[in-house]
Amino acid sequence: MSTTIKINQAAHHVGQDVALTGWVQKRADKGKLQFITLRDGSGAMQCVVFKKNLPEEQFDAARHITLESAVRISGGLRAEPRAPGGYELDATAFEVISRAADPYPLAPKRDGGEHGTDFLLNHRHLWLRDPRQIAILRIRATLIKAIRDWLDGHGFTLVDTPIITPAAAEGTTNLFATKYFDEPAYLAQTGQLYSEATIGAFGRVYCFGPTFRAEKSDTRRHAMEFWMVEPEMAFTELDENMEVIEQFVSYCIQTVLAQRADDLAVLGRDLTHLQNVVPPFPRIHYDDAVKLLHANGYPDFPWGEDFGAPHEDAISAQFDKPVFVHHYPRAVKAFYMQPDPERPETVLACDLIAPEGYGEIVGGSQRMHDYQVLLDAIDAHKLPREAYEWYLDLRQYGSQPHSGFGMGLERVLMWLGGLPHIREALPFPRLYRRYYP
RNA sequence: UCCUGCGUAGCUCAAUCGGCAGAGCGACCGGCUGUUAACCGGUUGGUUCCUAGUUCGAGUCUAGGCGCAGGAGCCA
Incomplete structure (x- = not known):
């Protein structure tokens, strides 16, 4: 039996007899000639099945194969300018490993029509095989690696924070409640408070994992379960925090640009905005942001209010970089x-x-380091002191000015890929009113 | 939670004034040795979201419910 190779290794096997295992992505029936595009996870290759080149029953099997069937195709590999991808397999054997049910629900619509959002999300387990979805999730994986590489290389230690927590960081209304045996417990909406503890051991730390928010937010920018990276730095004030953020974000964007140009091309992303993302980023005081709004469509915006999505867009539209x-x-x-x-x-x-209307991607701050100031704040917000005893305790043992930030992975991925909705930024998105499949 | 719109074949959508339920795509069968969203011929395809109402007659009108999409608020 021929050696089974991965499609992205085709260049090393030109002229050899090889086998491919994968899923039937596309089929074109020309009578005695069948074109079958096979996808194997590393890439896709067109296989040419001539009736005269293989046993009759194998040709018939190929001719009637269904989309997304799992098959093994063997034959001679050669360079072929007419084929998408530049290589082609001349099939001499066609083996069905598992014939897919008929019809495939997500078969491409040749008239240019598209499937509806609800239908696609109900078939997310199959939709993931779509070339666009594959490109997005490969970019996601590269982005995650870039995040970790930069932090690991700049003195940050990965210290994991718990997902099951006894109390809220910012009140209990937005938390998913669960049980810790007989006691109430909540899924973490941030690891930050714990990271403020671990800087006492490591100086610079980060946590990176899923976070959960039970907000009834039904927008293109919200998922109930999303990934957030939260670096935290001891002996660090606001200005240095911003310097770290702009270095970090720039590295992540430029790394993905360099390593995933092929996938960004699948998404049809215009890269000119992204190439611009290098330090320094513009910095504007909230006072000036309000003035900017007054001059750009929101003359009545009152000082003291938080920005909504339209306000963020109006501000970011004044700059060609993140601001x-x-x-x-x-x-x-x-x-x-x-x-x-x-x-x-x-x-x-x-x-x-972020530019281009992708909204807030990082939120950061310097944290209260004085015991009494923090205690007053906890009381002022009517938070239960007992739950924050350990957090307050940190202010009694070597407290110092410290800062950190949280970056939403999917928000950044949306911006990177030019995605219209966060639902494509997660393999299995948990949205308001949806957690299937 | 609020605002707006939508719900008809596996999918995407038509259906005039309330008057016989339609198309494209998919799928299936056949033809074709260079297809790139192939092409040509044929076949298949329906609880018109649910419940109640108005009417000789409802996909169409009314009420309630359910679901979906887009926007807002909140946030990363």
Whole structure:
């Protein structure tokens, strides 16, 4: 039997007899000639099945094979300019491993018509085989590796934080509740508070995993389960936090651009905006962001309110790179953020807003490091002191100014790939009113 | 949760004023040795989302419900 090779290794096997195993992606019936495009996970290759080149029953099997059947095709591999991909297999053997049921629900519509969103999501387990979805998830994998490579290379230690937690970081309304045996428990919506503990051991840390928010947010930017990377740095103030963010984000974008150009091309992504993403990023104070809104379509926007999606878009439209907005009003931000000593009605926070209307991709801040300030904040937000005892305790043993940020993986992936909706950024998205399959 | 729109064949959608349920694609059968979303001929295909109502007659009108899409709020 011929050696089985992966399709992306075709260049090393030209002129040899090889076998391919994979799924039938496309078929064109020309009578005594069949074109079968096989997908094997590494790529896709067109196989040419001539009636005269293989036993009659094998030719008939090939002629009537169904889309997405699992098959093994053997034959001579050669370079072929007429074939998509540049290589082609001249089949001399065709073996059906598993014939797919008929019809394949997601068969391409030749008239240019498209399947509806609901239908596609109900068939997500099969939709994942679509070339566009494959490209997106390969970019996702590369992005994850870039994130980890940069952090690992800049003194950050990966320290995992728990998913099952006893209390909320920011109140219990947005948490998925579960049981820890007989006690109430919640799925983590952030690992940040735990990372503030682990910096005491490692100095610079990050956690990176799924987070859960039971918000009834039904928008293109929200998933109930999403991945977030949260670096945290001891002895670090707001300005340095922003410097780290822009270096980190730029590296991630440029790495994907360099390594996944082929997949970005499948998505039809215009790369000019992304090539522009290099430090430094513009930084504007919240005061100036409000003035910017006044001059660009929102003359009545009041100082003190948080930005909605239209406001973020209006701000980002003024820049050709991601833009920082810093020093937000304290009232719209989380309880643990450090107030600005000069203007205590604002906090040392920074959000990074992506270009092209992709919204906030990073939220960061300097954290409260003074015991009494933090205790007052917990009381002011009517949070249960008992649940935050350990968090407060951190302020009694070597407390110091420290900062960190969270970056939403899927938000960045949407921006990178030019995706219209977050549902394509996760293999099995959990959306408001959907957790199947 | 609010606003707007939609729900008809496996999929995407038509159906005039309330008057016989339609097309393309898919699938199946046949033809074709260079297809790239092939082409040609034939076949197959229906609880018109559910419930109640108006009417001689409802896919179409009314009420309620369910589901989906887009937007908003909230957030990453």
